[in-house]
Amino acid sequence: xxxxxxxxxxxxxxxxxxVTLTCRASRYIIDYVAWFQQTPGKAPRSLxxxxxxxxxxxxxxxxxxxxxxxxxxxxxxxQPEDFGTYYCQQYNNYPFTFGxxxxxDVK
Amino acid sequence: xxxxxxxxxxxxxxxxxLRLSCRVSGLIFNNxxxxxxxxxxxxxxxxxxxxxxxxxxxxxxxxxxxxxxISRESHRDMVYLQMNNLRPEDTAVYYxxxxxxxxxxxxxxxxxxxxxxxxxS
Numbered sequence: 001x002x003x004x005x006x007x008x009x010x011x012x013x014x015x016x017x018x019v020t021l022t023c024r025a026s027r028y029i030i031d032y033v034a035w036f037q038q039t040p041g042k043a044p045r046s047l048x049x050x051x052x053x054x055x056x057x058x059x060x061x062x063x064x065x066x067x068x069x070x071x072x073x074x075x076x077x078x079q080p081e082d083f084g085t086y087y088c089q090q091y092n093n094y095p096f097t098f099g100x101x102x103x104x105d106v107k
Numbered sequence: 108x109x110x111x112x113x114x115x116x117x118x119x120x121x122x123x124x125l126r127l128s129c130r131v132s133g134l135i136f137n138n139x140x141x142x143x144x145x146x147x148x149x150x151x152x153x154x155x156x157x158x159x160x161x162x163x164x165x166x167x168x169x170x171x172x173x174x175x176x177i178s179r180e181s182h183r184d185m186v187y188l189q190m191n192n193l194r195p196e197d198t199a200v201y202y203x204x205x206x207x208x209x210x211x212x213x214x215x216x217x218x219x220x221x222x223x224x225x226x227x228s
Contacts, residue, residue: 043218043220044144044215046218049207049216050214091213094157095154095166098153098154099151
């Protein structure tokens with residue numbers, strides 16, 4: 001199985017900050033990575049697919065990069081509704097696997 | 108607007124069975140693969156199963172293989188997860204998810220609100 005790791009496990013940030021979350025795959029997966037946001041008590045929300053493509057309705061302050069095994073999600077100008085946990089997932093090989101998540105909370 | 112509505116929360120005993128249901132609206136159902144993803148209390152997301160748009164291709168996590176069966180009913184726009192021989196570690200919120208396209212090799216686009224399953228010993 002492909003292992004997905006995420007760093008940092010958590011971070012504290014302020015409104016307006018730019019934050020970058022990292023996800024690494026244990027094998028080359030081209031750009032078959034998706035990013036999801038989850039706020040407490042809510043269902044996940046799809047943000048990005050194909051490493052860098054925004055889902056419909058996702059604000060442009062979210063952006064992603066992809067390089068085969070290393071992936072990033074950047075939030076430029078953090079907003080109050082952005083605090084929560086972010087997960088990456090690879091969909092290149094079954095079983096599809098998620099990273100453990102990065103929690104973004106208020107500094 | 109795409110909406111995915113799972114069946115309500117449930118409590119089942121160890122070794123028991125349950126079928127989760129998900130009603131899909133707002134998209135052409137047969138054009139999209141569907142998945143189930145679960146989240147144990149306080150834990151991260153875990154992919155469980157996926158079915159292609161035609162229903163002809165199904166995939167399962169090793170942890171549920173042989174116990175869970177995914178299916179879909181096109182004339183009702185419904186997807187199901189039949190769960191047998193349930194274990195305490197199956198306790199989780201189960202999310203129904205619509206994928207980006209027809210194939211099982213697509214990312215998740217849309218999520219349901221989730222249905223809580225508790226397996227009690």
